[in-house]
Amino acid sequence: MRVTGRLLFVFIAALASLGAMSQQRAEQAADDKDIRIGNIVPYSGPLSEFGAIGKAEAAYFDMINDRGGINGRKIRFITRDDNSDPATALELTRDLVEKDGVQLMFGSFGTPGNLATRWYLNEKQIPQLFLASGDEELSQARAFPWTMGWQPSFRSEGRIYANYIQAYYPRKKIVVLWQNDQFGRMLYKGIQEGLGELNRHVLVDVAFDISDEHLESHVSILKRAGADIFVFLGVPSTASKVIQLAASLNWHPVFIVNDASASIANAMAPAGLENSAGVISAAFLKDPSDPAWKDDPAMKDWFAFMDRYHKVESTNNSAALYGYAAAEALTKVLRQCGDDFSRENIMRQAASLRDYHPSVALPDIRMNTSPDSYLPIRQMRLVQFDGRSWQPFGAVIETAFTEGMAR
Numbered sequence: 001m002r003v004t005g006r007l008l009f010v011f012i013a014a015l016a017s018l019g020a021m022s023q024q025r026a027e028q029a030a031d032d033k034d035i036r037i038g039n040i041v042p043y044s045g046p047l048s049e050f051g052a053i054g055k056a057e058a059a060y061f062d063m064i065n066d067r068g069g070i071n072g073r074k075i076r077f078i079t080r081d082d083n084s085d086p087a088t089a090l091e092l093t094r095d096l097v098e099k100d101g102v103q104l105m106f107g108s109f110g111t112p113g114n115l116a117t118r119w120y121l122n123e124k125q126i127p128q129l130f131l132a133s134g135d136e137e138l139s140q141a142r143a144f145p146w147t148m149g150w151q152p153s154f155r156s157e158g159r160i161y162a163n164y165i166q167a168y169y170p171r172k173k174i175v176v177l178w179q180n181d182q183f184g185r186m187l188y189k190g191i192q193e194g195l196g197e198l199n200r201h202v203l204v205d206v207a208f209d210i211s212d213e214h215l216e217s218h219v220s221i222l223k224r225a226g227a228d229i230f231v232f233l234g235v236p237s238t239a240s241k242v243i244q245l246a247a248s249l250n251w252h253p254v255f256i257v258n259d260a261s262a263s264i265a266n267a268m269a270p271a272g273l274e275n276s277a278g279v280i281s282a283a284f285l286k287d288p289s290d291p292a293w294k295d296d297p298a299m300k301d302w303f304a305f306m307d308r309y310h311k312v313e314s315t316n317n318s319a320a321l322y323g324y325a326a327a328e329a330l331t332k333v334l335r336q337c338g339d340d341f342s343r344e345n346i347m348r349q350a351a352s353l354r355d356y357h358p359s360v361a362l363p364d365i366r367m368n369t370s371p372d373s374y375l376p377i378r379q380m381r382l383v384q385f386d387g388r389s390w391q392p393f394g395a396v397i398e399t400a401f402t403e404g405m406a407r
Helices: 002-031 048-066 086-098 111-123 154-168 182-201 215-224 236-248 264-271 297-309 318-336 343-350
Strands: 034-041 074-081 104-106 174-179 202-208 229-233 254-257 280-283 379-385 390-398
Touching: 034 048, 034 086, 048 074, 048 297, 048 318, 074 086, 086 104, 086 111, 111 182, 154 182, 154 229, 154 254, 154 280, 154 379, 174 182, 174 215, 182 202, 182 229, 202 215, 215 236, 229 236, 236 254, 236 264, 264 318, 280 390, 297 318, 318 343
Parallel strands: 034 074, 034 104, 174 202, 174 229, 229 254, 254 280
Antiparallel strands: 280 379, 379 390
């Protein structure tokens, strides 16, 4: 009996020791001299143009480290290429957590990859912050308390375009060319919801794949429909081709493009500034290629940053500016952490932002979060390209979002 008791004691002690070691491993990242941040971005593949986001974030944290880091700690930013493959994103995320010991995942790109990793990160209670996706499913505070989006939701953005059409062109005919993935579907869903009964004015909608080689025939079909309004929902490289194709067909409808494609350097200029004049979009960040901001102090800081830390990327790249703004926001959260860089406190600080204005956001755009509100940016401005610059019109639009509506 004494032997059994001694063995039981040893067994319990061993379990306690293992538990302590496990806890020590879990807290190791919070006790280190650095802050380890994981990131997944498509540096290759069909969406590689958005690899500029991760590169700019890496450069931003280099700048922060040169300035002494955050509360005495240097940032170790570990970014990986998933080639836009959700299975690869999950595998890489597991490695970042279990081998590299990252304290949080930040700014990972795309809806499919973030959805693929969300269950794992929430189960492990690891912050999944400021994701490069506007899908509302990634901002469900109650269901997934460790996952938080960043930018305005795609559906809300779509509703902005629908409301614009209702207000200015209530009886006009509409055609839509949308990217056939979660990103394009959510944008188009927002338009359909916003149009309501006016959906009957959508004559034709065409879905295209990111590598579609039949854009010319798609645009030709849409022109023959006889519509007054052409809505494009996709990426900048495709937007520039579509604007150019419409002009080559001598078709000049009211042209609406989504925010991700509203870049002078990446879409309007390649399509031809004259062809792009009149294009309408909604935005929340400044366009670095817009001459309207050449004397803006925040944009001067941006150009100085790019010149010193990120010379491989064009200073006019809107995707890079997005990464810079998101990294700036995360830096704000980490500074709020004080000396407590536990995962719980990082998440707590991310959920307590009050009227924070990213320096390169448009005027009056603010970030607000709470334990029940995980979509930090809910404001946009309608803008129109005049052939040289984006001209804002109307008031700042507060986008609607109710948790659970994405389901």
